[in-house]
Amino acid sequence: xxxxxMILMVLIFGRRVHAQEISPSIKxxxxxxxxxxxxxxxxRKGDWYVHWxxxxxxxxxxxxxxxxxxxxFTLKDVKAADRPSKLSLDYINPMELTTPQFDFRxxxxxxxxxxxxxxxxxxxxVMQVPQKVVVNGYIDPVVSNPGIVTGKYAGVYHNxxxxxxxxxxxxxxxxxxxxxxxxxxxxxDIWIAKNKKQMLTMETGVGxxxxxxxxxxxxxxxxxxNFWNFAGYGLSLKAGLKFNVTRKLYFQNVTKAGFIDxxxxxxxxxxxxxxxxxxxxxxENYTAIGFQF
Numbered sequence: 001x002x003x004x005x006m007i008l009m010v011l012i013f014g015r016r017v018h019a020q021e022i023s024p025s026i027k028x029x030x031x032x033x034x035x036x037x038x039x040x041x042x043x044r045k046g047d048w049y050v051h052w053x054x055x056x057x058x059x060x061x062x063x064x065x066x067x068x069x070x071x072x073f074t075l076k077d078v079k080a081a082d083r084p085s086k087l088s089l090d091y092i093n094p095m096e097l098t099t100p101q102f103d104f105r106x107x108x109x110x111x112x113x114x115x116x117x118x119x120x121x122x123x124x125x126v127m128q129v130p131q132k133v134v135v136n137g138y139i140d141p142v143v144s145n146p147g148i149v150t151g152k153y154a155g156v157y158h159n160x161x162x163x164x165x166x167x168x169x170x171x172x173x174x175x176x177x178x179x180x181x182x183x184x185x186x187x188x189d190i191w192i193a194k195n196k197k198q199m200l201t202m203e204t205g206v207g208x209x210x211x212x213x214x215x216x217x218x219x220x221x222x223x224x225x226n227f228w229n230f231a232g233y234g235l236s237l238k239a240g241l242k243f244n245v246t247r248k249l250y251f252q253n254v255t256k257a258g259f260i261d262x263x264x265x266x267x268x269x270x271x272x273x274x275x276x277x278x279x280x281x282x283x284e285n286y287t288a289i290g291f292q293f
Contacts, residue, residue, distance in 0.1 A: 029113025031188040033202075038189045041196050042247065043112040044292070050106040051252065053288025057082040057101065057123045057177075060281040064127075064171065065137075066219070066267065068144050068274035073137025073157060075164065083124040083174055101176070103286040105183075113187045121179040121256070123284060125213075127171040135162045144274055148220045168220060173213040175225065177280075179234045179260065181209025187242070199244045203254065207236040211260050217267040217276075224269045232262035248292050256284045 027045075028038040061077040085100040101124055107117025135157040139150050153168050185205035192199040211232045216225040240254030263277040 027112060029111065029187070031113075031190070033188060033190055038112075038192065040189070040192060040199070044109040044115075044187070045112045047109045047292050048106065049109075049115070049117075049290055049292040051104075051250075051288040051290025053103045053252075053286045054084075055101045055103050055121065055123060055284050055286035056084060057125075057282055057284040059125060059283075062278055062280050064276055064278045066274075066276045068268075068270075070140035070143035071138065071150075073135055073139055076134040076136065076159075078133055079128045079131055080125050081128065083126050083172075103288060105288075107183075107185065115185045115187070117183050117185060119181060119183065121181070121284065121286075123173075123177040123179065123282070124175075125173040125177040125280065127169075129170055130163055130165050132161055132163045134159050136160075143220070144222070144268060144270060148222050148268075150220050153220070166218070170216075170218045170223075171276075172216045174216055175214040177260070178212045178214070178228070179209060179236070179258070180212060181207040181234065181236065183207035183236075183238070190241075197244070197246050201242045201244070202239070203242050203252065204239045205237070207234075207238070207256075207258075209234055211262055213262065213265065215266050217265075219267050219274070222268050226266035226269060226271075229264060229266055229271075231264045231266075232260060234258055234260040250290050250292065251288070252290065253285070253287045256286070258282050258284070 026041065026043050028040050028043050030037055059080045061079060063074055063076050064078050065074040082101060102122045103119065105117050105119030107115045109115045136159050138156045139154050141154040142149055183205045185203055188202045190200045190202055210230055211234050212228050213231050214226060214228045217223040236256050236258030238254050238256040240252055242250055242252040244250045258281070260280040260282065265276040265278060267276050268274040
């Protein structure tokens with residue numbers, strides 16, 4: 001009788017433990033690649049993450065308008081490029097981490113496959129000089145206050161071609177074109193290793209934020225590397241791949257397309273009277289290393 005009782009207890013509690021082990025208590029998000037819940041044995045919900053990386057960026061042609069006492073003109077279809085640092089110890093030197101073009105972001109998973117984040121995209125924008133552009137507007141012989149002599153560039157322009165030389169203008173956002181944004185991200189599992197540690201995930205997202213450039217401008221020889229200022233806003237979309245080496249450590253590569261509108265760009269340093277405005281369409285690619293905790 002005692003032996004029979006022991007056998008019954010083992011069967012009852014054994015089944016109960018087994019049922020608990022296979023109970024689907026962990027809720028994971030569905031992936032667009034399978035249409036089913038992930039077969040991960042953990043959920044990201046409640047986790048935080050942080051990553052740091054470096055970027056390259058490309059810019060569409062842009063119109064730049066300069067306004068102040070004695071001038072109001074627009075340079076149309078201006079060409080520009082980024083300025084990545086040469087490969088050096090600056091990329092790993094803690095004292096020089098903000099010198100190269102970099103990306104920093106931290107976020108929180110409010111669902112298994114959704115997160116919200118804040119980040120800083122430190123891009124660099126350099127107008128190519130010399131270059132030929134179309135100009136519309138006017139430039140007086142003496143502009144700004146104290147007066148700046150404009151020489152051969154003085155005149156009234158009606159969509160005329162002009163070659164911009166360094167004596168007229170140099171125009172850069174090299175410290176930098178700083179896009180500080182909040183983003184909403186979604187994650188879809190593509191592949192998960194049998195050990196549930198290595199995995200490949202697609203990340204997509206939308207973002208919006210402020211643009212805080214440090215504009216280095218010389219306008220007819222007058223200007224400075226201006227202090228950072230809130231110059232406008234930006235909007236962006238992104239998509240990329242994230243590879244987890246472990247559940248915590250990951251690498252990712254992301255491409256971001258965006259639009260920046262700045263109407264308070266500092267130029268000569270006489271910020272109450274001189275300034276510029278510009279819209280920029282950009283494409284950015286960054287590679288980052290991150291940690292989830």
